Structure formats: C-alpha cells, structure tokens
Amino acid sequence: MPDKTEKPGKQQAADERPVRRQARGERRIAQLLEAAASVFCTTGYTAASTNAIAREAGVSPGTLYQFFPNKEAIAIELGSRLMHRMRETYGEALAPLDPATPLEEAVTAAVDRFIDFNCRNPVFFALMHGPDIPGRMTEEHDALHATLITRVETLLTPFVPGMPTAEVNRVAQVCVGIYKAGLELVLAHEGAEREAYVQELKNVLVRYLGALVVD
Amino acid sequence: MPDKTEKPGKQQAADERPVRRQARGERRIAQLLEAAASVFCTTGYTAASTNAIAREAGVSPGTLYQFFPNKEAIAIELGSRLMHRMRETYGEALAPLDPATPLEEAVTAAVDRFIDFNCRNPVFFALMHGPDIPGRMTEEHDALHATLITRVETLLTPFVPGMPTAEVNRVAQVCVGIYKAGLELVLAHEGAEREAYVQELKNVLVRYLGALVVD
Amino acid sequence: MPDKTEKPGKQQAADERPVRRQARGERRIAQLLEAAASVFCTTGYTAASTNAIAREAGVSPGTLYQFFPNKEAIAIELGSRLMHRMRETYGEALAPLDPATPLEEAVTAAVDRFIDFNCRNPVFFALMHGPDIPGRMTEEHDALHATLITRVETLLTPFVPGMPTAEVNRVAQVCVGIYKAGLELVLAHEGAEREAYVQELKNVLVRYLGALVVD
Amino acid sequence: MPDKTEKPGKQQAADERPVRRQARGERRIAQLLEAAASVFCTTGYTAASTNAIAREAGVSPGTLYQFFPNKEAIAIELGSRLMHRMRETYGEALAPLDPATPLEEAVTAAVDRFIDFNCRNPVFFALMHGPDIPGRMTEEHDALHATLITRVETLLTPFVPGMPTAEVNRVAQVCVGIYKAGLELVLAHEGAEREAYVQELKNVLVRYLGALVVD
DNA sequence: GATGAATGAGGATTCATTCAT
DNA sequence: TATGAATGAATCCTCATTCAT
Incomplete structure (x- = not known):
C-alpha cells in the first residue's frame, strides 16, 4: 500500500528519521499506476488482468502485489x-x-x-x-x-x-x-x-x- | 461445427423448406437464451460464462455450441x-x-x-x-x-x-x-x-x- | 464429482436409460485418484499440488477440475x-x-x-x-x-x-x-x-x- | 549471505572471543524465533511462510535471512x-x-x-x-x-x-x-x-x- | 546490520471452446 | 443431436529467496 504521507523530495529533508528510502517504491507505484491506466483504457477495468498490468509496467507479478493487494486497490x-x-x-x-x-x-x-x-x-x-x-x-x-x-x-x-x-x-x-x-x-x-x-x-x-x- | 445458417425466424421465410427437426432445436434455443438472460442479469455480460449458461439451461456445454458459435452470438x-x-x-x-x-x-x-x-x-x-x-x-x-x-x-x-x-x-x-x-x-x-x-x-x-x- | 451410483458394467445393463457413458469419466476418476495417491505418498498431502496430480495422471489441470472441485475433494x-x-x-x-x-x-x-x-x-x-x-x-x-x-x-x-x-x-x-x-x-x-x-x-x-x- | 558460523550458544564457548555486536543480533534472533514459534503454532510448520514470520517479528524479510539461511534453519x-x-x-x-x-x-x-x-x-x-x-x-x-x-x-x-x-x-x-x-x-x-x-x-x-x- | 524492493516459478482455479462417442 | 470429457492458456495470488541501497 502506497504511503501517502511520504512524498519524496522536500518532506524527506524535514522528516529526517521516520520512513526511509521509499524513493524506489514510490517510483514503482507511479509506474504501476501508469501501466494500470494504460491497460484499463485498452481493455476496460473488468477485463484488465493484474499480470497484464505488471507486464505493461515491466515488472514481475510479485512486485505488483508488493504494493497493491489486488486489482481493485489499484x-x-x-x-x-x-x-x-x-x-x-x-x-x-x-x-x-x-x-x-x-x-x-x-x-x-x-x-x-x-x-x-x-x-x-x-x-x-x-x-x-x-x-x-x-x-x-x-x-x-x-x-x-x-x-x-x-x-x-x-x-x-x-x-x-x-x-x-x-x-x-x-x-x-x-x-x-x-x-x-x-x-x-x-x-x-x-x-x-x-x-x-x-x-x-x-x-x-x-x-x-x-x-x-x-x- | 455449429451451423450458422440455421438462424430461426427471418431466414426461414426466405428458405422455402421449413425443416421440421427444428422444433426441438427451437425449444433448445429458447431455453438457452432464457438461461443466458438469467446469467447475464446475475453476473453481467463480461463475467458470464458459457458453461454457466449451459448449466443454467440444464444442457451440456457441447449442446450450447451446437446452436451458437460463441458467447457473443448468444x-x-x-x-x-x-x-x-x-x-x-x-x-x-x-x-x-x-x-x-x-x-x-x-x-x-x-x-x-x-x-x-x-x-x-x-x-x-x-x-x-x-x-x-x-x-x-x-x-x-x-x-x-x-x-x-x-x-x-x-x-x-x-x-x-x-x-x-x-x-x-x-x-x-x-x-x-x-x-x-x-x-x-x-x-x-x-x-x-x-x-x-x-x-x-x-x-x-x-x-x-x-x-x-x-x- | 464422481457419480457413485453408477458403477459401469452390470448396472448399465439394468438401468437402460438414466445416465450414459460415464465409462471414460469413471476411468479418468480412477486414474486421477491413483495419481493423487502417488503424489500424496511422495510429497505428503499438504505439499501435494493439484497440478502435480494432473500431471502425474497425464491430463490437463482442467480435466482434474471436471471431476473434483479441489484438492480436498480428491x-x-x-x-x-x-x-x-x-x-x-x-x-x-x-x-x-x-x-x-x-x-x-x-x-x-x-x-x-x-x-x-x-x-x-x-x-x-x-x-x-x-x-x-x-x-x-x-x-x-x-x-x-x-x-x-x-x-x-x-x-x-x-x-x-x-x-x-x-x-x-x-x-x-x-x-x-x-x-x-x-x-x-x-x-x-x-x-x-x-x-x-x-x-x-x-x-x-x-x-x-x-x-x-x-x- | 548469512553467516552460519554465528550460531549462538555452544560454539561461542569454543570461540575464544565473545564478539560484542551480537547483543543486538541475539535479541533479533530471539525475536525472530518467538515470532516463528507463534506462526508455526498458528499455521503449522509447512504452511508457515518466512515472510509471515518476519512480519510477526516486525522486521523485514531481508533481516530474517541475515540470521537464518532458510525456513528449516529457523x-x-x-x-x-x-x-x-x-x-x-x-x-x-x-x-x-x-x-x-x-x-x-x-x-x-x-x-x-x-x-x-x-x-x-x-x-x-x-x-x-x-x-x-x-x-x-x-x-x-x-x-x-x-x-x-x-x-x-x-x-x-x-x-x-x-x-x-x-x-x-x-x-x-x-x-x-x-x-x-x-x-x-x-x-x-x-x-x-x-x-x-x-x-x-x-x-x-x-x-x-x-x-x-x-x- | 537493516530495509524494502524484486523476482519468477508455482499454487489453485476458471473458461471458452473442441472432440469422441 | 446431445453429451460430457478434454484442453491449455489465462486468471489471481503467494512465497522462499536475493539484491541494491
């Protein structure tokens, strides 16, 4: 689940400690959402498959599930x-x-x-x-x-x-x-x-x- | 392979010979369409499965495909x-x-x-x-x-x-x-x-x- | 689900009509159960996978699920x-x-x-x-x-x-x-x-x- | 790669130098083992997942593998x-x-x-x-x-x-x-x-x- | 040490469709 | 015709493990 409270960049400087190095993850999430958008547009929500989204994002299915528990969450x-x-x-x-x-x-x-x-x-x-x-x-x-x-x-x-x-x-x-x-x-x-x-x-x-x- | 030319109704008028063995077939078709209607309503078109339709109609999947070449035709x-x-x-x-x-x-x-x-x-x-x-x-x-x-x-x-x-x-x-x-x-x-x-x-x-x- | 009431052979002769040609299926079921037995013995029940059972039986996964709804049923x-x-x-x-x-x-x-x-x-x-x-x-x-x-x-x-x-x-x-x-x-x-x-x-x-x- | 030679207890006696940085590690290990115990009890050994153990212990999967080479070692x-x-x-x-x-x-x-x-x-x-x-x-x-x-x-x-x-x-x-x-x-x-x-x-x-x- | 991201094969299960009988 | 068996790719999702930071 993406951590909304953690926009990388400015806030990182302010919040020295709490959560570290979600930079890569945050990028992945964006990437996945973009891929999902693309797939949803092409095939429609119902027909869209999580594997297709992962493929479109260029990651493995497992990676997708690290950030989203299922299609609906996406x-x-x-x-x-x-x-x-x-x-x-x-x-x-x-x-x-x-x-x-x-x-x-x-x-x-x-x-x-x-x-x-x-x-x-x-x-x-x-x-x-x-x-x-x-x-x-x-x-x-x-x-x-x-x-x-x-x-x-x-x-x-x-x-x-x-x-x-x-x-x-x-x-x-x-x-x-x-x-x-x-x-x-x-x-x-x-x-x-x-x-x-x-x-x-x-x-x-x-x-x-x-x-x-x-x- | 299912016979597309056997569409009931209009075509029958053009085709001089009414073909009798369609009596049973016609009933089957009605049965199947009714079942399809029921399933489409319950699950929506996309999620409806041909097997489910056949089951609902009380016939085997094979029978369904004897009358319709695929889900869309239904x-x-x-x-x-x-x-x-x-x-x-x-x-x-x-x-x-x-x-x-x-x-x-x-x-x-x-x-x-x-x-x-x-x-x-x-x-x-x-x-x-x-x-x-x-x-x-x-x-x-x-x-x-x-x-x-x-x-x-x-x-x-x-x-x-x-x-x-x-x-x-x-x-x-x-x-x-x-x-x-x-x-x-x-x-x-x-x-x-x-x-x-x-x-x-x-x-x-x-x-x-x-x-x-x-x- | 296997039909217990339908042992092929003698009964078939007696019950002229009701259920027909489960011969193949009955054989498949036996085959699958044998395969399951083998797999269960080799890997234990918990670790046994339905795919492995199907493979061992030499059939596709779908076939297995035509007869059994899940591993436990087997x-x-x-x-x-x-x-x-x-x-x-x-x-x-x-x-x-x-x-x-x-x-x-x-x-x-x-x-x-x-x-x-x-x-x-x-x-x-x-x-x-x-x-x-x-x-x-x-x-x-x-x-x-x-x-x-x-x-x-x-x-x-x-x-x-x-x-x-x-x-x-x-x-x-x-x-x-x-x-x-x-x-x-x-x-x-x-x-x-x-x-x-x-x-x-x-x-x-x-x-x-x-x-x-x-x- | 996790260091097998760092097994606590017996070996320590043989090894002349007690190594201090193990204080934290020792606690981690205890933590992980406790978590593992809990998970094993809940789900059984076979079904227990290393990720679940790590989660239960409140650490990342990587950390777990820093101390144990695999599930069995735990x-x-x-x-x-x-x-x-x-x-x-x-x-x-x-x-x-x-x-x-x-x-x-x-x-x-x-x-x-x-x-x-x-x-x-x-x-x-x-x-x-x-x-x-x-x-x-x-x-x-x-x-x-x-x-x-x-x-x-x-x-x-x-x-x-x-x-x-x-x-x-x-x-x-x-x-x-x-x-x-x-x-x-x-x-x-x-x-x-x-x-x-x-x-x-x-x-x-x-x-x-x-x-x-x-x- | 610690983290969390990443992997990819493998799990159960479904489904449109075809085939043998 | 009708049946039910058969298929196999595709679905979602999990997991032990490894890697970059």
Missing part, C-alpha cells in the same frame, strides 16, 4: 490520485460559484473542464464504468462515484437554493449520469464531431438544469 | 429477439407519430414504454452495457445499439423536419445515451424513488428535445 | 474408496467378535490386517496425517478419522461391556493414535526391523487394552 | 533452544534414575513434565510434526527427534539393564511415538477431558514398559 488508488489531480488542476471549479453567474456559463465552464480533464486522462472513463451490473458496485467505483456526486452537489447548490437535500442528490445523480453518457459519446468521436457532442452535452445539461433554476 | 441473438419482442409489444410507438402530438406526450409515452419493457426484461440493460471500452464495441453491442438508434431516429424525425441526417443521428445518439444513463438510475432504485428518477429522465429528454423542436 | 473421495476397499477386503474384522476371543488374538488379527492394508495402500498413511495443526482438521481428515474411530469402537465394545460411551470413545482415540504412531514406525523400516515394530505395536495395544478388559 | 534453531530450555527446566529428569524408583512413578513424572513443557511451549508439537511423509525427515525434524530419542533411551536404560542397544532404541522410538500421539490428543482437548487423556497416556506407557521391566 483502481482505488488510481481514482483517488485522479481526483487529487483534478482538484489541483481545476480546484476553483469547486468553489461555490457566485449565484449571479449565469447557469449557462457555469455549466459550460464545468463541462469544458471535466471534458478536458477526461480527454487528458482517459482512464477516468474506464474507472467510472462499473462492472456491468446495476446494483453491485465495487468499492473502487463507489468511492469515485461518490466523490463525483459530492462535487456536483456542491456546484449545484447555489443554483437551487431551496431544494431539499434528497432532491439535490437526485439531480446530481442525473447530471453525473448525463455527463458519463455524454463523455462516452465525446470520446468515441474526434475533431469537429467531438466538438458537436460536447455542445450537445452542454445543451442537455443547461436545459435540464435551467428549468430547475427558473422554477 | 448475446446477439438475445438482443435481436428482445428487439423483436419490443417491436411486437410496443410496435405502434414506431409508427411515425402525428407531428401534431405534443412532444411531452410523445416522450412520456416512449419513455414509459421503454422503461416498462426494460423492467420486464432486465437483460436488456446488461446487453446495452458494452464491455467498458468506448471506441471498441462488440458486434453484439453494435447491433443492439444500431437498432435502438434507428428507432429513436424514426421517432424523432417528425419533430425535427428540416434537420440534416447527421444531426438527427447525433441527437438520437444523445437521447439513447441519456436513456441508458437514466435507466441505470431507475433500475438502481425502487418504489417512489424509482418513479422520481423516471420523471427526471422524462424531464431531461423533454427539455433537451423541446429546444430543438421549437427552434 | 482426498475425501480417495479416503472413502480406501475405506470401502478395506471393508471389502477385511470386512469380517468389523463383525462384533465373539467375546470369548482372547484379546491378544483379536488385536493381533486386527493389527495384522490394518498393517497389511496400509502397506498395500500407503496413501492411507498420508491421508491420516492431518495438516500439522492439532485442533484444525480438514473435512477430509475428519471423515477418515471418524470412520476409523467408529470402527475401532465397534471392535472394542465386546471387550469392555460396561464401559460408558465417552470412555469407549476415548480409548478408541488412544488406540487409533497408537496405531498411527506405530504405523509410522513400521513404514519407516523394512524386513525384520519392520516385523519387530509390528510386534511392538501389538504389545502396546494388548497391554493397554488388557488392563481395561481384565479390570 | 525450525532447527528453535528446536534446539527448546531442548535446551527443557533440559534446564527439567534437567533432573535426565539423570539416570535410581533403578529402585518404581516404573509408574518414573513414567508419571516424565509424562507430567513433558506434557507440562509442551503445554507451555506449544511450538514443540508443531516442530515434532514432520512434513507428513514417513521415510523422508527434514534435518530439523531429525535433530529434534534424535535428541528426544536419546533422552528417552537414557531414561529407559536403568529399567531394562540387559536389553541390547538396538532393542532399547526400538523401545524408545515406540515410546516417543506413543508420546507424540498422546500429546496430540491431549492438546486437542481441555479441562477434565485433557486430564483424562494424560492419564491414558501414562497408562499406555506404564503397561507397555511394565512388561519389559518385569521381564
């Missing part, structure tokens, strides 16, 4: 790092927006950012896609999904002041669902066609939410 | 039969609607029917859920998806008379995407909550399409 | 067949003996038979030897052990008429323990030395039980 | 230390007994001590239990076993003055076998039942040996 860590990176990159998108911001603008900004991030990190899509069967979600999935939902709820709140929590949650679920569906279409196309789909996605969301806001 | 046939049944059950929904029908009414009717059908035939969802990876679609998937798209295009056309084909297709893709996402949410809930999600799904579609129609 | 079936064979071969030893039979004679006969059987079927020893740890018994082990205990209790009863059940059981446990220990020594030697150990084993039992009987 | 050292401790604790039991001591008393004393020791040091049992297979003994096993046999021979001698060495050895083997079998039963029970088994064990030995002595 996905969880990968998802968590992706969320981190997302927060770092587009952190402002989280700040409760000025309620005065026109909805369209807010949606456009959010979608552009999410889409951009997803295009740069195609694994994200693979991770969002749960193992086929509706009720049953893997832990990994759940975590990622829950985080996404929370984010969207946060973005939503200023626009729908009086709405009961349960309903906000439902709307968020719907938005995330729409987003996932849109993303699939976006990723399946390129160039102008891709752009067109991005626009449609925005349209769907703006019109859906628009009615809620005005109401 | 899914394809299953999907095709589902579409058939759907057409039979809700056939009118396909007939180009009177353009005077209010959009909301049309959408409500269509969604109610689709949802109803999906709840009665939960395999449908499992089949729509492709093996994870965006670009790469399996044949099975493709077939089902294409049929769906065509249907939606047909439904759409009367409402957007002047729209270029490419755009109609895109809108259909978006609608189907939205529908899938909505369906997932609907199936994941029960009772009143499920109803609420059905309503949201309708809202999303009506508002999205409403703008296109008025325009 | 051991169980093997043990059960051994007990069967034992009963068939030395069945009379089970019949409650004439209480008039001198103890020494009874013990001698029983030990001779058991030892003979064990020398002819060395797996028996491997199967009796449980996975190291006192409390924890595997199912396989338990079954074999329980059967043994029961047999010994049966043999014992006529000699100790008034003894409470719990005590009979305890004595049986002790006898079986002694027997196992003796067997280990017997198997570890050859020729005259082996004979000497057999004699010691008899001595131990006769003297131990003699005191109980006389008492 | 067992050997553990066994040897156990024998030491046994000798220290119950040393007198070794001293050739006064031939006038009644056999029963001697056996009772010996069994009580051995059993007591084994209950306090449950590893002992795990170590006595060899990897299943009769002829093939591991070195570790052999050492422990040989020591035990020798002890019993020593205890035995005064009671059977004229007996040829080979026979004494055989009787010792039998006694140890009986003891092991009895111990297994004793450890498998608790409370009064355990006591009852201890008594049976004594009975078996007294009666077996009694006949030899009188003779």
Whole structure:
C-alpha cells in the first residue's frame, strides 16, 4: 500500500528519521499506476488482468502485489490520485460559484473542464464504468462515484437554493449520469464531431438544469 | 461445427423448406437464451460464462455450441429477439407519430414504454452495457445499439423536419445515451424513488428535445 | 464429482436409460485418484499440488477440475474408496467378535490386517496425517478419522461391556493414535526391523487394552 | 549471505572471543524465533511462510535471512533452544534414575513434565510434526527427534539393564511415538477431558514398559 | 546490520471452446 | 443431436529467496 504521507523530495529533508528510502517504491507505484491506466483504457477495468498490468509496467507479478493487494486497490488508488489531480488542476471549479453567474456559463465552464480533464486522462472513463451490473458496485467505483456526486452537489447548490437535500442528490445523480453518457459519446468521436457532442452535452445539461433554476 | 445458417425466424421465410427437426432445436434455443438472460442479469455480460449458461439451461456445454458459435452470438441473438419482442409489444410507438402530438406526450409515452419493457426484461440493460471500452464495441453491442438508434431516429424525425441526417443521428445518439444513463438510475432504485428518477429522465429528454423542436 | 451410483458394467445393463457413458469419466476418476495417491505418498498431502496430480495422471489441470472441485475433494473421495476397499477386503474384522476371543488374538488379527492394508495402500498413511495443526482438521481428515474411530469402537465394545460411551470413545482415540504412531514406525523400516515394530505395536495395544478388559 | 558460523550458544564457548555486536543480533534472533514459534503454532510448520514470520517479528524479510539461511534453519534453531530450555527446566529428569524408583512413578513424572513443557511451549508439537511423509525427515525434524530419542533411551536404560542397544532404541522410538500421539490428543482437548487423556497416556506407557521391566 | 524492493516459478482455479462417442 | 470429457492458456495470488541501497 502506497504511503501517502511520504512524498519524496522536500518532506524527506524535514522528516529526517521516520520512513526511509521509499524513493524506489514510490517510483514503482507511479509506474504501476501508469501501466494500470494504460491497460484499463485498452481493455476496460473488468477485463484488465493484474499480470497484464505488471507486464505493461515491466515488472514481475510479485512486485505488483508488493504494493497493491489486488486489482481493485489499484483502481482505488488510481481514482483517488485522479481526483487529487483534478482538484489541483481545476480546484476553483469547486468553489461555490457566485449565484449571479449565469447557469449557462457555469455549466459550460464545468463541462469544458471535466471534458478536458477526461480527454487528458482517459482512464477516468474506464474507472467510472462499473462492472456491468446495476446494483453491485465495487468499492473502487463507489468511492469515485461518490466523490463525483459530492462535487456536483456542491456546484449545484447555489443554483437551487431551496431544494431539499434528497432532491439535490437526485439531480446530481442525473447530471453525473448525463455527463458519463455524454463523455462516452465525446470520446468515441474526434475533431469537429467531438466538438458537436460536447455542445450537445452542454445543451442537455443547461436545459435540464435551467428549468430547475427558473422554477 | 455449429451451423450458422440455421438462424430461426427471418431466414426461414426466405428458405422455402421449413425443416421440421427444428422444433426441438427451437425449444433448445429458447431455453438457452432464457438461461443466458438469467446469467447475464446475475453476473453481467463480461463475467458470464458459457458453461454457466449451459448449466443454467440444464444442457451440456457441447449442446450450447451446437446452436451458437460463441458467447457473443448468444448475446446477439438475445438482443435481436428482445428487439423483436419490443417491436411486437410496443410496435405502434414506431409508427411515425402525428407531428401534431405534443412532444411531452410523445416522450412520456416512449419513455414509459421503454422503461416498462426494460423492467420486464432486465437483460436488456446488461446487453446495452458494452464491455467498458468506448471506441471498441462488440458486434453484439453494435447491433443492439444500431437498432435502438434507428428507432429513436424514426421517432424523432417528425419533430425535427428540416434537420440534416447527421444531426438527427447525433441527437438520437444523445437521447439513447441519456436513456441508458437514466435507466441505470431507475433500475438502481425502487418504489417512489424509482418513479422520481423516471420523471427526471422524462424531464431531461423533454427539455433537451423541446429546444430543438421549437427552434 | 464422481457419480457413485453408477458403477459401469452390470448396472448399465439394468438401468437402460438414466445416465450414459460415464465409462471414460469413471476411468479418468480412477486414474486421477491413483495419481493423487502417488503424489500424496511422495510429497505428503499438504505439499501435494493439484497440478502435480494432473500431471502425474497425464491430463490437463482442467480435466482434474471436471471431476473434483479441489484438492480436498480428491482426498475425501480417495479416503472413502480406501475405506470401502478395506471393508471389502477385511470386512469380517468389523463383525462384533465373539467375546470369548482372547484379546491378544483379536488385536493381533486386527493389527495384522490394518498393517497389511496400509502397506498395500500407503496413501492411507498420508491421508491420516492431518495438516500439522492439532485442533484444525480438514473435512477430509475428519471423515477418515471418524470412520476409523467408529470402527475401532465397534471392535472394542465386546471387550469392555460396561464401559460408558465417552470412555469407549476415548480409548478408541488412544488406540487409533497408537496405531498411527506405530504405523509410522513400521513404514519407516523394512524386513525384520519392520516385523519387530509390528510386534511392538501389538504389545502396546494388548497391554493397554488388557488392563481395561481384565479390570 | 548469512553467516552460519554465528550460531549462538555452544560454539561461542569454543570461540575464544565473545564478539560484542551480537547483543543486538541475539535479541533479533530471539525475536525472530518467538515470532516463528507463534506462526508455526498458528499455521503449522509447512504452511508457515518466512515472510509471515518476519512480519510477526516486525522486521523485514531481508533481516530474517541475515540470521537464518532458510525456513528449516529457523525450525532447527528453535528446536534446539527448546531442548535446551527443557533440559534446564527439567534437567533432573535426565539423570539416570535410581533403578529402585518404581516404573509408574518414573513414567508419571516424565509424562507430567513433558506434557507440562509442551503445554507451555506449544511450538514443540508443531516442530515434532514432520512434513507428513514417513521415510523422508527434514534435518530439523531429525535433530529434534534424535535428541528426544536419546533422552528417552537414557531414561529407559536403568529399567531394562540387559536389553541390547538396538532393542532399547526400538523401545524408545515406540515410546516417543506413543508420546507424540498422546500429546496430540491431549492438546486437542481441555479441562477434565485433557486430564483424562494424560492419564491414558501414562497408562499406555506404564503397561507397555511394565512388561519389559518385569521381564 | 537493516530495509524494502524484486523476482519468477508455482499454487489453485476458471473458461471458452473442441472432440469422441 | 446431445453429451460430457478434454484442453491449455489465462486468471489471481503467494512465497522462499536475493539484491541494491
């Protein structure tokens, strides 16, 4: 299990004693996660095999298991790092927006950012896609999904002041669902066609939410 | 080697001789497809094993392969039969609607029917859920998806008379995407909550399409 | 899982319909059990691997798993067949003996038979030897052990008429323990030395039980 | 590569220079052996993994291999230390007994001590239990076993003055076998039942040996 | 000495598919 | 047709051991 508290470099200087020489390991972990990302993208999460990931990373299966107890742990860590990176990159998108911001603008900004991030990190899509069967979600999935939902709820709140929590949650679920569906279409196309789909996605969301806001 | 030319249904009409020994075979096929449906629902398409399907059907693996060349063929046939049944059950929904029908009414009717059908035939969802990876679609998937798209295009056309084909297709893709996402949410809930999600799904579609129609 | 109810040959003629052509399978099972016996003897139960058994049997791992769900099942079936064979071969030893039979004679006969059987079927020893740890018994082990205990209790009863059940059981446990220990020594030697150990084993039992009987 | 010549204890006496840096090492070794004992008890010798031992000891696998060349070496050292401790604790039991001591008393004393020791040091049992297979003994096993046999021979001698060495050895083997079998039963029970088994064990030995002595 | 990373063969088990009967 | 046996590569995962630091 990767030790989050131990970023190599600066902190090492400060924490003279506690944990030593995880440099190599930390690199391996990054390597493995990268490999996993690649494999998840190529074959999908379900079909991805730990051996394939290890092979892609150029290490033996045993090495993989030194850092992750199983495939799901890899996905969880990968998802968590992706969320981190997302927060770092587009952190402002989280700040409760000025309620005065026109909805369209807010949606456009959010979608552009999410889409951009997803295009740069195609694994994200693979991770969002749960193992086929509706009720049953893997832990990994759940975590990622829950985080996404929370984010969207946060973005939503200023626009729908009086709405009961349960309903906000439902709307968020719907938005995330729409987003996932849109993303699939976006990723399946390129160039102008891709752009067109991005626009449609925005349209769907703006019109859906628009009615809620005005109401 | 299994005989692909023995596909039941359509081809039979073309083939002058009806061949009788298919009576038993037809029953076997139905049996197998039913079993497959059950297994797909329980474990998802990817995780479903042909052996499990055969077991569920109460036949030997060899028998299964006498009728289907591989797992995908089962899914394809299953999907095709589902579409058939759907057409039979809700056939009118396909007939180009009177353009005077209010959009909301049309959408409500269509969604109610689709949802109803999906709840009665939960395999449908499992089949729509492709093996994870965006670009790469399996044949099975493709077939089902294409049929769906065509249907939606047909439904759409009367409402957007002047729209270029490419755009109609895109809108259909978006609608189907939205529908899938909505369906997932609907199936994941029960009772009143499920109803609420059905309503949201309708809202999303009506508002999205409403703008296109008025325009 | 092997179908016990289906001994090939005579029964096949009688049961015209029910189960057909397990001939090959039945042979495979026998083959696999033989291979398992060999491997268990060579490496011990714990260290024996299913792959090794399959290899020894000259079949692929998959084939093994067509007949047995796991290693333990093999051991169980093997043990059960051994007990069967034992009963068939030395069945009379089970019949409650004439209480008039001198103890020494009874013990001698029983030990001779058991030892003979064990020398002819060395797996028996491997199967009796449980996975190291006192409390924890595997199912396989338990079954074999329980059967043994029961047999010994049966043999014992006529000699100790008034003894409470719990005590009979305890004595049986002790006898079986002694027997196992003796067997280990017997198997570890050859020729005259082996004979000497057999004699010691008899001595131990006769003297131990003699005191109980006389008492 | 681990240094075999650094075995603590005996060799130290021969080696004039006591070497100080062994203070830490000695503690490590004790730590590791304790951990090994715990793991052996929990999982049995065969199933015990060196990594598990290291983990239990709170050190890295590498450290373990700095002190022991392999798993067996751990067992050997553990066994040897156990024998030491046994000798220290119950040393007198070794001293050739006064031939006038009644056999029963001697056996009772010996069994009580051995059993007591084994209950306090449950590893002992795990170590006595060899990897299943009769002829093939591991070195570790052999050492422990040989020591035990020798002890019993020593205890035995005064009671059977004229007996040829080979026979004494055989009787010792039998006694140890009986003891092991009895111990297994004793450890498998608790409370009064355990006591009852201890008594049976004594009975078996007294009666077996009694006949030899009188003779 | 100590650490933790690395190895790679081997473990049990599954599965789509083919074959003999 | 139908059966069940057979395959063998692939799955996840473990373990004794070695190596670089």
